[in-house]
Amino acid sequence: MELKIELTRQPKEKPADENKLSFGHIFTDHMFVMDWDKEHGWHDAKIVPFAPILMSPAATCLHYGQEVFEGMKAYRTESGEIRLFxxxxxxxxxxxxxxxxxxxxxxxxxxxxxxxxxxxxxxxWVPHTYGTSLYIRPFTIGTEESLGAHSSTKYKFLIIMSPSGAYYEGGLAPVKIYVETKYVRATPGGTGFAKTGGNYAASLKAQDVAAEEGYSQVLWLDGVHRKYVEEVGAMNVFFVLGDEIVTPELDGSILSGITRKSAVEILRSWGYKVSERALDIQELVDAYHAGTLKEAFGTGTAAVISPIGELKYNDLVMEINHNEIGEISQRLYDELTGIQWGKVEDRFNWIVKVK
Known part of the structure; x- marks a missing residue:
């Protein structure tokens, strides 16, 4: 397929202070757009100036949530090389x-x-300051003008990009997590493994409840038994239980995180025992009381590694590793970010160079 390119004639002013970059509010000069219909398939691929898109109020994505997205980053090394992970x-x-x-x-x-x-x-637009990055958001929406509850006959695929600041402005710090026992995010057979907006909309109520309790994220339990650990917020989750590192298995209701996959591969290459299995919340409680719950952390594109310092389950508040960053969490964060920013050897051949 031919890629057409139309460059902007009015480039925008770039942020003057990269230390003040937030997330997802400033967008680069250009975006990628591609369309699909039954007659042509995917076609009309082009890079054009960033601008609003024209869409019918009857578009299927607005009424039935037929939408998918991804989250990626581009990094600039000290030598000026731009790379993808x-x-x-x-x-x-x-x-x-x-x-x-x-x-x-x-x-x-x-x-x-x-x-x-x-x-x-x-x-x-790719920031130069260590810890910053260019956030990349590919997404697809159904655009057919129809109020019928069926899959769309037209789609639009776009990629927009936004320079973003460091996730941890004050350094890597543990977060407080609230175990959700009432609301359900996903179930096997549903859309939990897909990166679609509906999953995130379903999570907002529990997130608000957690915030009212003074917690920054929600730890989800499975939707069938309400006892097996699944995800934490928009991240996958790991627990260090004695000499075993456990992360919930991918059973169809958990997003297959790229950072999760990378963490598993790195940890195993270091010789750790990493288990992908069902993890009962009671097993965590028992490990806490036994003193074998050593560390916990989330993994995701935005934070890379997010240490968990406190976990609240019903009336039990579990402080993990004295609310400090664990040795494994810190080492894994240093390794992953080191690979991404070119400070650590890419021994897995994960990096794709842009220029």
């Missing part, structure tokens, strides 16, 4: 989400090359 995995997962939400799949290799070209064009 395992982008093939993001596009592979996005196609899996497409399949679950009844959206046609795309050519992953073509999209990766289109993304690299988009970043090359907007390369000046």
């Amino acid at each position: 395992r982008p093939q995995e993001n596009f592979r997962r996005m196609n899996e989400s497409h399949d679950r939400i009844c959206i046609p799949k795309f050519d992953e290799a073509f999209l990766l090359e289109a993304l690299k070209k988009l970043i090359e064009i907007d390369a000046d």
Whole structure:
């Protein structure tokens, strides 16, 4: 497929102070757009100036949530090289989400090359300060003008990008987590493994409840038995139980995180025993009382590693590792961010260079 390019004639002013970058409020000069219909399939791929898109109020994505997205980052090293971290995995997962939400799949290799070209064009938007990055948001929406409850016959795929500040402005700090026992995010057979907006909308109520209790994130339990640990907020989760590192297995209701996958591979390469299995919340409680719950942390694109310092389950408040960053959490954070920013050898060949 041909990639058309239209450059802006009115480039925007870039942020003057990279230390004051927030998340998702400022956007680069250009975006990628591609359309699909039954007659042409995916077609009309182009890079154009960032601008609002024209869409009918009857578009299927607005009424039935037929939408999929991804989250990625581009990093600038000290030498000025711009790089991506395992982008093939993001596009592979996005196609899996497409399949679950009844959206046609795309050519992953073509999209990766289109993304690299988009970043090359907007390369000046990739921040220089360590810890900052260019956040990348690919997403697909159903655009058919119809109020019928069926999969769309038209789709639009876009990639927009936003320079973002460091996730931990004051340094890597443990967070407080609230175990949700009333609300359910997803169940096996549902859309929990897909990166679709409905999953996040379903999580907001519990997030608000947790915030009222003074907690920053929610730890979800499974929707069937209400006892097996699943995800924490928008991240996967790991627990160090004695000499074993446990993360919930991918049973169809948990997002297959790229950072999760990378963490598992790194930890195993270091010789740790990593188990992907069902984890009963009572097992965590028992480990806490026995003194074998040593560390807990979340993994995700935004935070990379988010140490957990406190876990509240019903009336029990469990302080983990004295509310301090654990040795494994810190080492894993240093390794992953080191690979991403070019400070640590990429021995897994995960990095894709843009320029």
